[in-house]
Amino acid sequence: MANDTFSQFNEQFEKGVFGPMRNFFATATDHAEKIAGIQVEAAKAYTDISFKNAREILEIRDAEALKTYVGKQPEVAKEFGERVKADAEKVTAANQDFVEKAQKVTQDGVASVQKAAEEGVEKAQKTAGAK
Numbered sequence: 001m002a003n004d005t006f007s008q009f010n011e012q013f014e015k016g017v018f019g020p021m022r023n024f025f026a027t028a029t030d031h032a033e034k035i036a037g038i039q040v041e042a043a044k045a046y047t048d049i050s051f052k053n054a055r056e057i058l059e060i061r062d063a064e065a066l067k068t069y070v071g072k073q074p075e076v077a078k079e080f081g082e083r084v085k086a087d088a089e090k091v092t093a094a095n096q097d098f099v100e101k102a103q104k105v106t107q108d109g110v111a112s113v114q115k116a117a118e119e120g121v122e123k124a125q126k127t128a129g130a131k
Contacts, residue, residue, distance in 0.1 A: 008123075020105060020109025020113075023105045023108070024106070027101045027102055028102070031094065031097075031101075035094055038087060038090050038091055042083070042087040045087075046083065049076065049079060049080055049083070056072070057069065
């Protein structure tokens with residue numbers, strides 16, 4: 001009898017606490033990995049843009065080359081700005097996805113706890129009725 005009660009408790013604890021907690025942490029870990037990937041990709045892109053621009057400075061040898069370089073700076077700024085905007089959109093989408101998945105995990109966890117509680121009440125009523 002004690003083993004059955006202990007097994008039942010463990011099963012309910014797994015369904016009501018550990019399972020949902022594991023699901024939430026898996027969702028959070030996936031989200032963190034996705035955000036880190038976006039950040040690494042963005043850092044590489046920003047670095048590439050910056051070094052490309054720096055190398056162009058090294059090629060300036062006369063006034064005409066300087067004029068050409070300065071004339072390209074609005075394009076560089078536009079490219080950089082577009083990249084920042086695209087990265088911000090990726091982060092926003094990743095965050096929205098995380099919120100949706102976290103809500104689903106939470107709802108599933110609450111439903112699991114409710115079901116386990118109902119089953120516990122039914123078993124308690126059956127046990128009380130049998131005595």
